[in-house]
Amino acid sequence: xxxxxxxxxxxxxxxxxxxxxxxxxxxxxxxxxxxxxxxxxxxxxxxxxxxxxxxxxxxxxxxxxxxxxxxxxxxxxxxxxxxxxxxxxxxxxxxxxxxxxxxxxxxxxxxxxxxxxxxxxxxxxxxxxxxxxxxxxxxxxxxxxxxxxxxxxxxxxxxxxxxxxxxxxxxxxxxxxxxxxxxxxxxxxxxxxxxxxxxxxxxxxxxxxxxxxxxxxxxxxxxxxxxxxxxxxxxxxxxxxxxxxxxxxxxxxxxxxxxxxxxxxxxxxxxxxxxxxxxxxxxxxxxxxxxxxxxxxxxxxxxxxxxxxxxxxxxxxxxxxxxxxxxxxxxxxxxxxxxxxxxxxxxxxxxxxxxxxxxxx
Amino acid sequence: xxxxxxxxxxxxxxxxxxxxxxxxxxxxxxxxxxxxxxxxxxxxxxxxxxxxxxxxxxxxxxxxxxxxxxxxxxxxxxxxxxxxxxxxxxxxxxxxxxxxxxxxxxxxxxxxxxxxxxxxxxxxxxxxxxxxxxxxxxxxxxxxxxxxxxxxxxxxxxxxxxxxxxxxxxxxxxxxxxxxxxxxxxxxxxxxxxxxxxxxxxxxxxxxxxxxxxxxxxxxxxxxxxxxxxxxxxxxxxxxxxxxxxxxxxxxxxxxxxxxxxxxxxxxxxxxxxxxxxxxxxxxxxxxxxxxxxxxxxxxxxxxxxxxxxxxxxxxxxxxxxxxxxxxxxxxxxxxxxxxxxxxxxxxxxxxxxxxxxxxx
Numbered sequence: 001x002x003x004x005x006x007x008x009x010x011x012x013x014x015x016x017x018x019x020x021x022x023x024x025x026x027x028x029x030x031x032x033x034x035x036x037x038x039x040x041x042x043x044x045x046x047x048x049x050x051x052x053x054x055x056x057x058x059x060x061x062x063x064x065x066x067x068x069x070x071x072x073x074x075x076x077x078x079x080x081x082x083x084x085x086x087x088x089x090x091x092x093x094x095x096x097x098x099x100x101x102x103x104x105x106x107x108x109x110x111x112x113x114x115x116x117x118x119x120x121x122x123x124x125x126x127x128x129x130x131x132x133x134x135x136x137x138x139x140x141x142x143x144x145x146x147x148x149x150x151x152x153x154x155x156x157x158x159x160x161x162x163x164x165x166x167x168x169x170x171x172x173x174x175x176x177x178x179x180x181x182x183x184x185x186x187x188x189x190x191x192x193x194x195x196x197x198x199x200x201x202x203x204x205x206x207x208x209x210x211x212x213x214x215x216x217x218x219x220x221x222x223x224x225x226x227x228x229x230x231x232x233x234x235x236x237x238x239x240x241x242x243x244x245x246x247x248x249x250x251x252x253x254x255x256x257x258x259x260x261x262x263x264x265x266x267x268x269x270x271x272x273x274x275x276x277x278x279x280x281x282x283x284x285x286x287x288x289x290x291x292x293x294x295x296x297x298x299x300x301x302x303x304x305x306x307x308x309x310x311x312x313x314x315x316x317x318x319x320x321x322x323x324x325x326x327x328x329x330x331x332x333x334x335x336x337x338x339x340x341x342x343x344x345x346x347x348x349x350x351x352x353x354x355x356x357x358x359x360x361x
Numbered sequence: 362x363x364x365x366x367x368x369x370x371x372x373x374x375x376x377x378x379x380x381x382x383x384x385x386x387x388x389x390x391x392x393x394x395x396x397x398x399x400x401x402x403x404x405x406x407x408x409x410x411x412x413x414x415x416x417x418x419x420x421x422x423x424x425x426x427x428x429x430x431x432x433x434x435x436x437x438x439x440x441x442x443x444x445x446x447x448x449x450x451x452x453x454x455x456x457x458x459x460x461x462x463x464x465x466x467x468x469x470x471x472x473x474x475x476x477x478x479x480x481x482x483x484x485x486x487x488x489x490x491x492x493x494x495x496x497x498x499x500x501x502x503x504x505x506x507x508x509x510x511x512x513x514x515x516x517x518x519x520x521x522x523x524x525x526x527x528x529x530x531x532x533x534x535x536x537x538x539x540x541x542x543x544x545x546x547x548x549x550x551x552x553x554x555x556x557x558x559x560x561x562x563x564x565x566x567x568x569x570x571x572x573x574x575x576x577x578x579x580x581x582x583x584x585x586x587x588x589x590x591x592x593x594x595x596x597x598x599x600x601x602x603x604x605x606x607x608x609x610x611x612x613x614x615x616x617x618x619x620x621x622x623x624x625x626x627x628x629x630x631x632x633x634x635x636x637x638x639x640x641x642x643x644x645x646x647x648x649x650x651x652x653x654x655x656x657x658x659x660x661x662x663x664x665x666x667x668x669x670x671x672x673x674x675x676x677x678x679x680x681x682x683x684x685x686x687x688x689x690x691x692x693x694x695x696x697x698x699x700x701x702x703x704x705x706x707x708x709x710x711x712x713x714x715x716x717x718x719x720x721x722x
Contacts, residue, residue, distance in 0.1 A: 039667075039686055042660075042662065042663075042665075042666060042667045042686075042695060043665070043667050043668050044665040044668050113562050113564045114564070115564070115566070122667075122684045122686060132564070133561070133562050135562060162561075162562065164558065164562075168556075168558065168559070169562075171559065172555075172556075172558065172559035172562055173562070175551060175552070175555055175559055176552075176555075176559060176560065176562065176563035176564070176567045177563070177564070177566060177567065179548065179551070180548050180566060180567050180570045180571070181566065182606055182631075182632075183544055183547075183548050183570070183603075184570050184635065185631060185632050185634070185635025185636070186544075186599050186602045186603060186606070186631065186635065187540065187541050187544050187599060187635075187638075188634075188635040188636070188638035188639040188642075189602065189631060189634035189635045189637070189638045190536060190540070190595060190598060190599060190638065191536070191537075191638035191639070191641050191642065192634050192637050192638045192641070194533075194536055194537075194638075194641070195529075195533075197525065197529065197533065198529075198532065198533035198536055198537060199537065199641045199642060199643070200494070200523075200643065201474050201494050201496060201523065201525075201530075201533055201534070201537065202537035202538070202642050202643065203474045203475070203476070203493070203537070203538070205476070205538060205541060205542070205572070205573040206537045206538065206541050206642060207642055207644075208569040208570070208572050208573070209541045209544070209545050209569070209570055209571075209572070209573055210541070210570075210635070210638075210639050210642065211566070211569050211570070211639075212566040212569070212570055213632075213635040213636060213638075213639045214636055214639050215632075215636075217629050217632035217633040217635070217636055218629060220632050221625055221628040221629040221632055224610065224628055225613050225625060225628070228610040228611075228613040228614045229610075229614045231610055232607050232610035232611050232614065234551060235603060235606055235607050235610070236607050237551060238547050238548060238551060238603065239600065239603045239604060239607060241547045241550065242544075242547060242596060242599065242600045242603060243600060245543055245547070245596055246593050246596050246597050246600060249585065249589040249590075249592055249593035249596070250589075250593050252586050252589040253589045253590045253593065264582055264586060267582040267585055267586070268578050268579060268582040270543075270546060270547065270550060271543075271546050271574075271576075271578035271581050271582055272578040273546070273549075273550035273553050274545065274546025274547065274548075274549040274550045274571070274574040274578070275546075275549070275574060275575060275576075275578055276549075276550070276553050277548075277549035277550045277551065277552035277553045277555075277571075277574075278549040278552070278571050278572075278574045278575050280552050280553070280555070280560045281549075281552065281560060281563050281567060281568055281571065282560070282561065282563065283568075299403075301403065302403075304403075304404070304405040305403060306400070306403045306404050306483075307404050307405050323483045334403060
């Protein structure tokens with residue numbers, strides 16, 4: 001890929017443009033708001049304005065409702081050889097493109113799984129997509145060369161391509177992105193009328209739980225609109241569980257011992273489903289949570305021995321994901337398992353042996 | 362304070378014990394599970410077993426339903442001169458203490474606003490409470506000397522004491538901790554039956570939003586039970602908003618243009634309430650989000666100038682919280698405002714001037 005156009009220079013568009021520019025691609029920048037495009041250009045994301053001859057790929061980073069019309073319009077002008085977008089919903093733009101008079105052959109749907117709390121070009125980074133999944137969707141009409149241009153884009157951005165069916169993609173993002181966003185917003189919305197003293201004692205848990213609710217309401221209502229059926233299905237089942245929760249809590253307030261027992265069971269089961277579901281989420285993007293291995297170390301039973309071991313392990317720069325400890329009676333000692341990523345087990349073992357620790361196995 | 366007993370050596374109890382031990386207090390450790398107390402002792406949190414003479418303060422870090430009975434039991438034995446706990450609900454233990462035959466005079470309710478995703482003594486840290494709020498609650502019967510012992514505990518742990526009414530406290534934590542926990546769990550619970558390919562493309566947003574759902578279900582069902590009325594009130598109002606959301610989404614699926622307009626307005630209003638509510642949450646514990654100040658820097662209008670400025674600002678170790686940019690036409694240049702914490706503005710300005718940047722004002 002030698003040239004590209006980025007239409008829409010917000011956080012995602014400017015980050016794509018930065019990544020491509022940094023890899024030597026000639027990038028042309030355009031945005032409905034000229035000052036936004038100027039800011040992106042000032043950051044080194046590319047040149048203002050449009051190319052005189054068609055570029056290899058045009059990337060549309062515009063609000064979801066405008067994608068199909070914009071792609072169709074620029075296809076008629078002949079801006080590029082291939083067209084893709086970065087919208088988080090995929091079924092509708094594909095369906096609408098033909099209706100708008102667009103060409104489905106040169107269009108590949110795209111959705112990079114990256115973003116940030118802040119929006120706009122100033123929050124952009126060329127490495128925003130590094131190691132992230134980037135979903136691509138095709139139709140029966142898609143040209144192989146258009147698909148290959150999209151694959152090259154993903155690769156130049158350092159991301160991992162994933163081919164998905166548009167409907168499966170939209171259901172997946174309803175579950176893992178759109179419904180969580182709405183729930184975070186509804187929880188945060190309850191703080192609007194809270195007393196200052198209540199908000200003051202909120203901690204990291206609430207901050208993390210509502211972080212995504214900081215996104216632009218106008219953009220997010222468009223995203224939810226464009227995936228309304230799938231999001232409604234997820235939220236309706238959350239609403240059922242929420243009603244069950246409220247009923248259980250009200251029954252506990254009544255202090256009727258017969259119903260209290262089953263209410264407590266209900267609550268605990270719902271909480272347990274939460275921990276089970278959460279364990280399925282990859283720990284870091286693209287890295288499953290179960291790829292851990294144990295480094296077993298013997299320690300003496302004296303106070304501070306474990307603290308020393310953890311300090312030595314921490315000093316060698318390896319991330320300790322979990323620690324398990326067992327006490328062995330004869331002679332009295334501890335067996336500590338340091339859980340680390342598989343690739344880190346070798347360096348950690350070597351470093352601990354050097355520091356005089358006794359490793360098992 | 363010269364001596365303390367910590368009853369219950371999980372994450373919070375062991376962290377309290379570590380903080381006190383590190384400040385020279387003699388700490389005695391006890392837990393219903395002896396191996397847990399042994400692990401805490403091995404980490405340097407204190408001595409196993411109980412003191413022969415009364416300690417200055419006993420800290421109860423046991424499940425919420427057991428607090429009042431445990432405090433009353435140890436008050437009868439005369440374990441300490443003053444008693445406090447670290448439970449996240451405060452009205453019920455206070456009410457129940459007298460019913461259990463306990464002494465309200467030597468008891469002060471406590472709730473440190475700190476915690477972690479992981480539980481158990483191995484996750485404990487002596488600096489867990491550093492800079493965090495620590496709520497204290499008293500009754501009409503509370504001794505001044507007991508209150509002063511609790512204040513000293515908070516101070517030795519490096520936390521900031523906040524005196525609150527028990528009912529106001531419980532309503533506040535229902536809103537900022539218990540209801541968010543349950544909602545995070547309900548969202549995570551929807552992942553249990555999801556397809557692998559859907560879970561695979563989940564990102565940082567879902568991970569953050571559901572982080573708190575990793576907590577121990579048994580402990581959390583007890584916490585919710587002990588604050589059931591207040592949590593039910595918050596969740597019932599979230600349920601109303603959730604029903605409104607699902608109705609709006611279903612109306613958008615119907616594509617009835619008359620109702621679509623008001624449905625979009627509903628969604629956007631709910632999302633906007635979310636961003637408004639979220640803006641009320643302090644950015645870091647105990648630090649309001651608005652204590653930022655601008656460092657204004659002139660830059661040339663050439664590509665890359667902004668990137669260089671941000672790199673130089675980043676290199677001096679100051680956290681840039683936000684960036685605003687304006688373009689000035691004559692001569693063409695940019696005016697960049699780097700938003701930083703008030704205390705960081707001086708060092709950042711000096712460092713940028715040293716690097717040759719032109720600062721305004």
